[in-house]
Amino acid sequence: MDLTTSTDSSVPREFIAVILAGYGSGLHPLTSDLGDSACPKALLSIANKPMIDYTLDWIEQGGVQDVLIICPSTHRAAISHYIDSEISSSSSLRINIQTHDEDEETGVGTCAPFRAHAHRITEDFIVLPCDFVPPPSLPLSKLLNKFRTDTVTDGAIATSCWFECKSSEKGSYPEEWDTPSSPVPIVWHKPSQSLLHVDSSDEINRNSDELELRMSLLNSYPSSKLSSKNQDSGVYVCKRNVLDFLKQKSEFESFRDEMIPWLCKMQYQRGKRAKYSKALENATSSTQYEALRHSTRHNQAGIIIQSQLESESQANGWPGSPTPDDDSNSFPSTFGVGLVLHELADGPAIRVNTLAAFAEINRFFLSQIPLQANKEKPPTSEQRIQVSTDSIIGDSTTLDERTTIKKTVIGKHCKIGKMVKLTGCVILDHCVIEDGCKLDNCLLGQSTKVGAKTELSKCVSQPGYEVAAGESIKGEKLQSSDWTAAPGSSDEDEDDDDEDGSEEDADNDDDEGSSADSEAGTAKTGATAAPNKSE
């Protein structure tokens, strides 16, 4: 059923993919603003490829062509620039970037963007976060096919995707990096692969000791599974009508925590079904569905089971006499939420929404390329540079002599000085690391400068941060606000970062040449400074 990307455009489009590219508050300080320009989460590089690339590739491979990216207005310029320059030339995707600004203070509210842009979504849609990195064994088409099957045979209205989390060993990352979000218990039905209950945070707040399940769920699905090792991928394939619900339920904020659990309940709460049946009827009135309705087989599957359940509950075990049951006729389908469960054994999937996850995914990609020879050796002017095979080094990056690099990702246009030792680091674009530095398990944001002879261990740096020479820091978040603003103030406030913004490159992507130059300049000064110090 896989549609190839070369589908004729006369075929009406089936899906539109909606990517929510948020601020990435879980990833800051990496996503803090660099001067005036934003460092959107979507453009954060994973193994030297912006995060959104993974998502777009996935969408393209799934045979979907229309993409709507919704991002904060401050991110729009950067993202659209990237898309225009990098993506559109090489792919068949039709990408539309729209902005939606929510009140940063009051929180996320993933439902709001959908309400605002509902008019742009005229068909069934796929909700995607920009930070989900699926393994090759989980193609988008798997979800789409599940959705296609369920909506037609079962009357499902959405399909969700969950994956088994990797149990991360304690202590591998500093605590303040936020270990990848903990798994959420879900109840699901194995034979039909449908999601029945999500233990959302609301429920946990309501009753933190016990998980409450309705008897109506257990009566409709007497043998269900309760798994508590899975995480929500944030990818949902939905019927267009889900948007109508969103409008009706204006109090919903979070798609994951409120909308999906609410949709799940539709499967076993008759009252709710009755109430929203109008909207649902539209949801299921596709021609294919109509055709199936006339098929005897489908009728039996859908209706007889229902009426049997109900009449049996009334007649208590006596073979159900087919009582005229209006209810069952008007709800022939489950309106369920389908479930695609991805097991860890088939390759790890990850949501890159915490620093720990970011480090983890980079490490994972490194471990995947051990035998693949590094295509282009970095321009090494000197000998004795040791780059282990499980490292990635971006274009135009220079390494100086006697530098050792292990298990590290280095972005583009970086400059690494002499005698630098990098182990298990992720170094984003335009960083400068001066001579004699030792970095261990660090994440450096864009354009970070590390002075000579610095030792950093388990640190994260904000874009544009400058680490003074000779320092030794362990396990800290290096943010410019640390030494200017009051402790603990939010870094997302743009005005906080003004001080170092103006002098540096105005737009990170726009004028790479100039910024590289300027960095080269600073690097030079750094390089000259270092020997002075050491000698």
Place this chain on the structure above:
Amino acid sequence: MAPRSSASTTKEKLIGGEDEVLQAIILADSFNKRFKPLTTRKPRCLLPICNAPLLEWTFESLALAGVKEIFVVCRSHSGQVKAAIAESKWSKPGSGIKITTILTAKETYSPGDAMRDVYTRGLVTSDFVLVAGDLVSNVRIDEVVRVHKERRKTNKDAIMTMVVKESGVNHRTRSKGDSAVFVLDAETSECLHYEPVDGHPKKSTVQIPREILAEHPELEIRNDLIDCCIDVCSAEVPSLFQDNFDYLDLRRDFVHGVLTSDLLMKNIHCYVLKEGYAARVKDTKSYDAISKDILSRWTFPLVPDDNHPSGHVYEHLRGNKYIAKGDTVTLSRTCKIGNNTLIGSSTQVYDNAIITGSVIGRHCVIGNGTVIRGSYVFDGTVIGPNCVIEQSIIGAGVSIKEKSTVMKGCLLGDGVMVGPGAKIEAFERLSVKPGMEVQMDVEEDSEDEDEDKGDDDSEEEVEEDGLTEDDTELDSDIEEVEKIQDTLKAKLVLGRDSNALVWPRGPILDDDEEDAEGPDNFTNQRLVRLADNCSDLADSDSDNDSDASTDSNSDSDEIPIEAGGASLLLSQPQTEFKREVKLSLDRAFEEGHSVDNAAVELKTLRMASNVPLVHVRTGVVAAIVDRIPIVEGNPGEQRQAIGKMIGRWGELINRIGGIDGVETVTVLQAQCASSKRVALFGPILVALYQQDIVDEDDIRGWHELPVSQGVGALLSEAEELKRCWTVGSRMIEQFDEQESSEEDDDEDSE
């Protein structure tokens, strides 16, 4: 036939033979009255199902499973049980099974008591099979035992394996009024949570403790299992009953207790049967269901025409009709025998009679033109011409005269006479009037002798025994019923020379029946009643369902109910426990015990009374709050007094066996709101916070609970609660101010 019930000999023998011998314990008493009045003269385990006593079916099931030694624990009518066992083919030499009857004390009122008795007698020394005396099964229990033993090799704490059968939610054998939800580990099928589900009051949610999720990532929630009540237990199970005197029911108390106990650390597993048949005759409805299952051969190889437990021989005809072999049955040429019907030997069916879906005992007479549908007629009953009998159980030796009608769901006790022209309404229960029963006894006995071979002397004696033993209990029941005879009878046409006593239909009047709570409440009983389809109940239920689920906001609607329920629960044992806690704390305060000592004392108390931690917390908080002197008009001094008290004793709140700040605050709020110390809530909370007994998150957590705002509380208290809540709000505002700068929203902005 003196049973060698002496414990010591049994024990020695077992030690000699090691654990090769598979033992079984049959709890032959049902400990409830669901079959009254059929069981007034006879124990339930001797009621016939498909013309063989239930106990025989149980023996047959156990024999099939390879059990070699059986202990039958019986209480009421023990004489009859003994006699029946003596008669059983399994007592005959060469049967390969040793059956021992254990007579427990009359004060044994529950399976738990019986288990304690088993313990004191030291009957079992190794793993054993525990079943009820009303089991019909063709399950290979030996396989379960093997699995159980295998598991015990690696895990000494796996004390019990429950056999459950996969079916469906609405399976006819799965009792509506008395089922359960099992939460099992997907891999080991360890039972992690057991939630009994009563039909009434209808359960709306199942609560699964979150703590089990952490250790068991993959769980199965099963609402489609029939609890076969076959348990493979290790020898320490009886001792657990001995240690916990409050365990009454095997499931609701024992299993639930073991699983929820944070002290015992024992595991219970389930063995999920995919095939095979096992079910208990727990009530009249399951009697009906199991009879149908046997007739439709689900229990194969235990079917009437093969392996009939009483050794009767039936011929199996097309349409699952079973007619006793040997030409003793007289069927009129014009009578109609429908499908799924069994007719015992020497029974006569006259012209134009119609019998469908029924079981007719031996020596019965079915008159001309009588219609019997879905009914169970025991031995020796005579039904006159032109009667209609629908979905009822008719005891032995009953006589129903011509033109009588018995509507569905009736139970007619042994020896009842009704008619002619009697009209018995649905769900009526009749037994013999006490005055008439002497005569009936004779009749019944002669009946017994007729079929049940000779051996009169010993049997007679024993039987006498049994009767006298139960007389007291029976009498009280019957007296009760007799008092209200006139009103009851007014509605019925019983026919002249009827000897019947009408049992009340409504909720049982006995006060010691504890019908208000537990699974034995009247409405719930209706769900397990023969032929009662409870359509009225079902209707109201579905209304509830839809009401509760119309809106997503309904989630919050439930809380008031829960809160109300919780406060109601604080009844009998809790008040007692509260008093104990108060005394204990009084001592501690007066004599100046250390916090440690006081904590130990409280833990012991809690263990002894087996109450949830929240009660202990309530007690402690109450004691502390009550002891804070009220200083009028001097806030400073008041604060000092509070600080002193909390400083000295506050720590105790977190030393009682678990820390739960949210609960502490909630309890404190309730305590303050219900006493004169409302004004102290704020200062006390501050003091607790300063002492680190509750932290900020706890206060926030409490603040978010709807209960904290007085939702669902009584009107009088709601106001005070609300006042406390407002105090809390102010405090949280302060927190917010203090830490507003640090606010750091980690939520992902997907």
